[in-house]
Amino acid sequence: MPATLSSRDTATEEQHCARGVSVGIKDVSITLGGRTVLENFNVEISAGEFVAIVGRSGCGKSTLLRSVVGLETPQAGTITLGEVAASNSNSNDKPDVRVMFQDSRLLPWRRILPNVMLGLEPALAPQARKVLAQVGLAERADDWPATLSGGQRQRVALARALVHDPNLLLLDEPLGSLDALTRIEMQQLIEDIWRSRGFTAMLVTHDVAEAISLADRVILIEGGRVALDEVVNIPRPRTRGSARFAALEERILGRVLQRRPVVEE
């Protein structure tokens, strides 16, 4: 199975397994407004793995993420999260799952630091400041979200997710509305933080190059099923110019545009 192989490939495997949880999506079917979005969908993601999910608009990739965090309820099938490793379980064994949405969804009526601390006890303020510094926005702690740029707001949203030290981070096209330079910057930031913390990450994107530069594994969804499940065997840090990168991007893009109805096993 590519799922288990891929995480073996990464150099920082020990760290990954320390924090991340596995995700098992089994025979999941979701119907939204009379339309079948996902049908008998199966994916196994191992602990600490970075999986990118690509596909055309409306293929159900966002719905998949939303169902993992419980914002959609599948009509059939099960979604199970693995156990948190014993060394990491603080008080509760329930894995911590956080989402980063396409829009930052900051509370406009709270300043930056209180936004990061949403749902946290006030005593954890120093920790929130530390994470804010990690995303490079320490000095904006007392500003209103309205005064930040789109990229900065997404970094605050990332800090808000990270301060909970998640076991699973869901990224729902979080960079979709950013300009090209900010995107690359944010991709590096997300990759660095993922590598140092070792949570499991699921990234939904329509940008194949973004998927390849970040993920251990790229999954293409088509017609509510897995159409392609490709391990990215390129050592990190990855450079977009490399031949292997380009070849893989070409192959996945070709597959997206071709729209063959046959499901590859």
Added chain:
Amino acid sequence: MSQRQESSAMQTQLRASILAKQALPWVVPISLLIVWQWASSAGILPSRFLPSPHSVVRSFIELSASGELWMHVRVSTLRALSGFVVGGGVGLLLGLLTASLRWAEILLDTTIQMVRNIPPLALIPLVILWFGIDESAKLFLVSLGVFFPVYINTFHGIRSVDRGLLEMGRTYGLSGWPLYREIILPGALPSILVGVRFSLGLMWVILIVAETISARSGIGYMTMNAREFMQTDVMVVGILLYAILGKLADLLAKGLERYWLRWNPAYQTAR
């Protein structure tokens, strides 16, 4: 002309234009006052029709020196505010209830919308029958009038809270009171404050009518009483007092907006 002279001339010009801009809104009211005073002094405007500004000021000073004026102002303000607190409070609570709970909306909203279309002042005959011309009559009328703007805007505000933020809040484990405190109430606040401003205006309108028809004290009573004795100057003082109190209430509401909505670029004070 040297450059420095030119720039200082430009500054003077700029200062003059700022001054003109600040003075401009007052040109019409001040001219009107001058014409009014002149017409009264010249005998064109008889004082039993409209008193001169001078005599209005004089009677204002007399009334406030005797303490009579402040007694009436206190009584009226107390009535207005207690009616506002009762009506606005009930409106806020019911708005929260019907906007949050589906069954409460089904149960109550139709009734509230029907009652809303009755002008509160149309109830005056019934209210006098029920409460006499007691304090409770005025409290009831003001509360009723204030209730609807607050209710409707609270309902609307809560219903139009950003779904995305609610969803985000839920993924951060917020529910119940924390969800209200962090997301629902602040999200509805701009709309609720629109209701508050609207009802503050309505509060005075209803109180004036109620006091004019049936009262033994208050600004409305003072004005009506003055009519009996053809004291036109006292009548004008009463009318102007309503204008001032209404403006003060609006300033207060604006201040609240500025403070509570300071996160919103639309309400930030220009520097």
